[in-house]
Amino acid sequence: MRVGTSDVSKRRNRGFSLIELLIVIAIILIISAIAIPRITSTKRMANEVAAIRACQAINTAQIQYFAQFGRYASTLSELGPPAAGAQPTPDAAELMDENLVDGIHLGYAFSMIGTPAGYSLNADPQSPDSGSRTFYTDHSTTVRHRYGGEPAGETDPPIE
Numbered sequence: 556m557r558v559g560t561s562d563v564s565k566r567r568n569r570g571f572s573l574i575e576l577l578i579v580i581a582i583i584l585i586i587s588a589i590a591i592p593r594i595t596s597t598k599r600m601a602n603e604v605a606a607i608r609a610c611q612a613i614n615t616a617q618i619q620y621f622a623q624f625g626r627y628a629s630t631l632s633e634l635g636p637p638a639a640g641a642q643p644t645p646d647a648a649e650l651m652d653e654n655l656v657d658g659i660h661l662g663y664a665f666s667m668i669g670t671p672a673g674y675s676l677n678a679d680p681q682s683p684d685s686g687s688r689t690f691y692t693d694h695s696t697t698v699r700h701r702y703g704g705e706p707a708g709e710t711d712p713p714i715e
């Protein structure tokens with residue numbers, strides 16, 4: 556009887572076999588193969604929502620800028636914060652967070668063209684992983700979108 560018991564204890568102390576480890580690794584790889592595309596897709600959608608919100612924030616800042624200075628800002632830096640300790644001026648009106656002033660935010664590149672009578676803003680993904688849509692807005696404050704690599708424009712459908 557004792558011989559059987561020692562065989563069982565020896566078997567328990569041996570550890571995992573190579574086959575058992577390979578099965579566990581295969582299961583982990585299968586779960587990863589299913590989860591990673593979903594995580595990437597979720598991140599892309601989150602970046603797109605952030606780009607839409609940034610376009611809306613820029614629209615709001617432009618409305619405030621127009622109310623204060625009688626014209627629209629021609630660059631993003633005109634909407635941003637002034638140098639440390641300085642008062643807001645038309646060159647730095649402190650109407651927008653400094654995260655958007657450099658034109659890059661969460662995988663999107665923002666480019667604005669402004670005139671005294673209006674402005675237009677494009678938000679384009681920096682890579683396919685950043686987003687699958689481009690965005691456009693102007694002084695009408697309607698945010699428009701386009702799927703694909705071409706920049707969105709004033710004739711594209713609005714975001715609903």
